[in-house]
Amino acid sequence: MITKQKGTYDIAGVEGKKREYVNSIIRGICEKYNYDYIETPVFEATELFHRGVGETSDLVSKETYDFTDRGGRNITLRPEGTAGVVRYFIENKLYGNMTEPIKVFYNEKMYRYERPQSGRNREFTQFGAEFIGSDDILADLDIISLAYQTYTLLGLDVVIKINSLGDTESRNNYRKALIEYFTPHINNLCEDCKERLNKNPLRILDCKVDASSDILNNAPKTIDYLNKESLDRYNKLKEYLDLLEIPYEEDQKLVRGLDYYNHVVFEIYADIPNVGHLALGGGGRYNGLIKELDGPEVPAVGFAMGYDRTMLALSEANINIPINDSIDVYIMYVSDDEKETAAYITQNLRLNGFICETDYLNKGLKGEFKSADRLKAKYLIILNDKDLESNEVNVKDNTTKEEEKVNINDLVEYLDMHL
RNA sequence: GCGAAAUUGGUGAAGUGGUUAACACGCCGGAUUGUGGCUCCGGUAUGCGUGGGUUCGAUUCCCACAUUUCGCCCCA
Numbered sequence: 001m002i003t004k005q006k007g008t009y010d011i012a013g014v015e016g017k018k019r020e021y022v023n024s025i026i027r028g029i030c031e032k033y034n035y036d037y038i039e040t041p042v043f044e045a046t047e048l049f050h051r052g053v054g055e056t057s058d059l060v061s062k063e064t065y066d067f068t069d070r071g072g073r074n075i076t077l078r079p080e081g082t083a084g085v086v087r088y089f090i091e092n093k094l095y096g097n098m099t100e101p102i103k104v105f106y107n108e109k110m111y112r113y114e115r116p117q118s119g120r121n122r123e124f125t126q127f128g129a130e131f132i133g134s135d136d137i138l139a140d141l142d143i144i145s146l147a148y149q150t151y152t153l154l155g156l157d158v159v160i161k162i163n164s165l166g167d168t169e170s171r172n173n174y175r176k177a178l179i180e181y182f183t184p185h186i187n188n189l190c191e192d193c194k195e196r197l198n199k200n201p202l203r204i205l206d207c208k209v210d211a212s213s214d215i216l217n218n219a220p221k222t223i224d225y226l227n228k229e230s231l232d233r234y235n236k237l238k239e240y241l242d243l244l245e246i247p248y249e250e251d252q253k254l255v256r257g258l259d260y261y262n263h264v265v266f267e268i269y270a271d272i273p274n275v276g277h278l279a280l281g282g283g284g285r286y287n288g289l290i291k292e293l294d295g296p297e298v299p300a301v302g303f304a305m306g307y308d309r310t311m312l313a314l315s316e317a318n319i320n321i322p323i324n325d326s327i328d329v330y331i332m333y334v335s336d337d338e339k340e341t342a343a344y345i346t347q348n349l350r351l352n353g354f355i356c357e358t359d360y361l362n363k364g365l366k367g368e369f370k371s372a373d374r375l376k377a378k379y380l381i382i383l384n385d386k387d388l389e390s391n392e393v394n395v396k397d398n399t400t401k402e403e404e405k406v407n408i409n410d411l412v413e414y415l416d417m418h419l
Numbered sequence: 420g421c422g423a424a425a426u427u428g429g430u431g432a433a434g435u436g437g438u439u440a441a442c443a444c445g446c447c448g449g450a451u452u453g454u455g456g457c458u459c460c461g462g463u464a465u466g467c468g469u470g471g472g473u474u475c476g477a478u479u480c481c482c483a484c485a486u487u488u489c490g491c492c493c494c495a
Contacts, residue, residue: 006486049495063493080495115420117489192492203493258495279494304495334453369455382454396454403454 007122040084128304281305
């Protein structure tokens with residue numbers, strides 16, 4: 001038997017319907033915020049994802065799906081959405097005529113070569129949005145608001161944790177301060193953090209092992225290293241968030257490791273019973289990325305949310321997702337003599353907007369009744385040769401069990417009145 | 420890349436070094452001479468993740484691998 005690949009999963013049935021609903025919410029809100037839908041290729045040149053990410057982590061060597069195609073090209077399945085959008089922006093030279101900023105959203109499959117665990121698969125879906133071409137605080141606000149309102153519309157209570165890394169100068173000063181601070185304490189840090197001090201000191205702040213230690217709690221705060229301009233900007237953003245009544249918590253330990261991030265970074269959390277404090281998504285400003293990928297210096301901000309985690313959160317929080325798993329009418333025929341009429345009525349009702357099913361397996365009446373119940377049919381239409389002589393069928397309300405004879409030509413009208 | 424636990428039918432699962440692998444749900448058929456969902460009866464794993472090994476004999480013990488779940492690393 002051929003089975004699915006490690007870390008992949010099938011979506012079908014009720015789960016599929018739930019996702020269609022969530023997709024419709026996402027589409028709807030992106031339309032209001034005027035973000036255009038974008039699809040970029042699943043695979044791109046490996047270099048696209050390796051650049052910018054830098055040497056800091058083993059993402060590149062360890063966690064991407066890389067392969068060489070038949071033409072000898074180095075290909076990588078996209079591990080995230082931003083790089084593809086930025087490539088699209090640069091390749092089409094959209095910066096040449098930027099009368100308006102570029103606002104796009106995607107909702108697509110991503111791939112990471114990871115060891116699967118709770119909330120992490122090798123193939124997964126991310127919904128994200130990118131706002132390219134404005135360094136204004138209103139762009140930051142647009143992205144954060146879009147992320148927040150999406151969750152609100154879905155019925156999830158979320159908290160947005162925010163922090164600011166400041167501009168490049170502020171960020172570098174902070175990094176330097178962190179290294180200076182942690183170096184004398186190195187022997188009191190966990191093994192992983194000793195490693196991080198060299199590779200990516202900002203990530204020490206995320207350490208789970210040392211989370212409660214004084215060394216971490218007394219570490220330099222990002223906010224103390226923001227220059228005046230960066231600090232003003234950060235404070236202004238918070239005022240705007242207050243104005244729009246978007247709840248946020250400041251988190252001085254929230255950082256993003258990659259070099260192209262600056263100013264605001266944020267993550268979205270939900271407290272879910274039985275699951276705990278769940279990170280659903282995050283984002284930030286990445287003014288350095290487009291230049292890093294051979295484009296001009298164009299400011300941008302974006303976010304992405306883990307779709308599968310969001311589904312998990314909705315489910316665990318017992319949020320009701322309106323799905324229709326019932327059908328309007330089940331058309332039953334007693335014998336082969338009525339089969340043609342059944343086929344005709346089925347199509348006719350479908351074309352008039354009713355969700356219809358009939359018996360494809362020649363089950364006989366008893367089996368057809370069972371099917372109708374399994375499919376949660378609201379109405380049954382039962383055909384027998386005697387009634388058909390006078391062009392009539394039996395219509396049974398499957399809730400009240402009341403039954404009426406209805407002329408075939410009046411079926412649409414009858415069902416319109418009753419459904 | 421590292422670690423822990425798990426893997427029995429369509430589903431939930433019980434079980435044992437030795438003839439026919441419980442039970443329940445589901446599904447199929449019948450009682451029911453074409454309007455059912457109740458009830459009753461019958462049928463539903465030549466098989467216990469895959470491959471080796473130990474043994475007279477393994478689903479049951481051992482090893483390897485795969486997959487699942489949960490951690491670590493990492494999290495763009």
